[in-house]
Amino acid sequence: MxxxxxxxxxxxxxxxxxxxxxxxxxxxxxxxxxxxxxxxxxxxxxxxxxxxxxxxxxxxxxxxxxxxxxxxxxxxxxxxxxxxxxxxxxxxxxxxxxxxxxxxxxxxxxxxxxxxxxxxxxxxxxxxxxxxxxxxxxxxxxxxxxxxxxxxxSSDTIIAPNLSNDNILKSTKPTFDIPFLISTEATKTITDNEKIHIYSHQVSDSIISDVQNKSKKYYTYFEDTYGPTDIDKLVIVVSDSKRSVSYARPNFISLNFDKKFTKTHIKVLAHEIAHLWWLKAELSTWEDWLNESFAEYSALVMYRRDYGKEAMDAYNKRFGDWIKKMEAPPVWGIDKSHERSNAVVTYKGAFRLLDLEEKIGEQQMEKLLNQMHNRQIKTTEALLDLLAELTGQDTSNWFELKLKQ
Ligand SMILES: [Zn+2]
Missing domain, CATH: 2.60.40 (Immunoglobulin-like)
Structure with missing residues (x-):
């Protein structure tokens, strides 16, 4: 890994x-x-x-x-x-x-x-x-x-989500981290819709413009497809920090790479942006799959749009084999303290959503995600009801079984 x-x-x-x-x-x-x-x-x-x-x-x-x-x-x-x-x-x-x-x-x-x-x-x-x-x-x-x-x-630039003009950092929802950065040399760029503020360091202009264009493109696609999000500002930091840890917190993404900025980094970016729509379910229970798998699925849709279906399938094969090899337990009811729970709520669940997409088609899938977001759905039970409403009870039952496999 x-x-x-x-x-x-x-x-x-x-x-x-x-x-x-x-x-x-x-x-x-x-x-x-x-x-x-x-x-x-x-x-x-x-x-x-x-x-x-x-x-x-x-x-x-x-x-x-x-x-x-x-x-x-x-x-x-x-x-x-x-x-x-x-x-x-x-x-x-x-x-x-x-x-x-x-x-x-x-x-x-x-x-x-x-x-x-x-x-x-x-x-x-x-x-x-x-x-x-x-x-x-x-x-x-x-x-x-x-x-x-x-x-x-601090007299230097403070970079953080939800930072007030008088340098006060406040959480917008209960969380587990208090992230911020101090920089004497950050470069700042803002997308024209003013929603995304990108701070970078030791990153080439071409990577910055790539992050900027892709962020705006994904944000626009998600907004057009899923509906407006109430989050008005997202802070993204991009750094060639010689490490492979990227992380996301509410309204904040830290994207890090070591020399090469790859398609996988772009996919992480799409996943984290998608969390502006998919972060309503309870984090501490298995319902978290509604956050992680939906963000991952949204990112995979972007990956397919950018690089084609073959590239997405090739990408998925690696993760699919990995999930198979680890004999991952079902998404349904996954214990969050299970050692495989992150893989299950993120990747296995996203594969289930791709199976569902294959069954009902991309258009119905978009409609499902749009209604999920607009109706503020936070539980699998409500998702299955919505699926039954849009595509029939049989499909909903079929999907429930898939989640239990
Ligand atoms: Zn995520």
Missing amino acids: KKYIFVIVTILCYQLSIAQKIDRYNGEITIDMNNRTYQANLTINFGSYNNVDTIKLWIQGGAKINSVISQRKVISYTLTEEELVYGSRKKQILIPVQDIKDKTLTITYNNHFDEIKNERFQYKKEWTEFNIYTDYFPWNFEYGLFDYTLIIN
């Missing part, structure tokens, strides 16, 4: 089964690109926690914790030994729950860029990415999805 782009989009969360739940983060981060340091002050609000337990939060290796405070009282904590996970140096802050008052905790910490030894995300002066992969904020996936408000103090 090394050759493929690794898209980390949905991450498991176990909201229902957890004792601890983080509701939101409020705080401030000050970044000094000249001295290569940052300092942060974050208040974490818990929705619930188990009183006999210990809060465990990951934080960047090398980070110095200045204080942990709850209700104006300094509380004690311990730090675990640092470890290296996917090339990222990290450790955990352990805080006894019994010391936390009013479900609120404020952590103040700082770090020097030289301490951040992350192979995939390098803290350079011209282009510095802050996200969950770099552990710059204290986090734990098992504590569920959260909202955030973060004030960013």
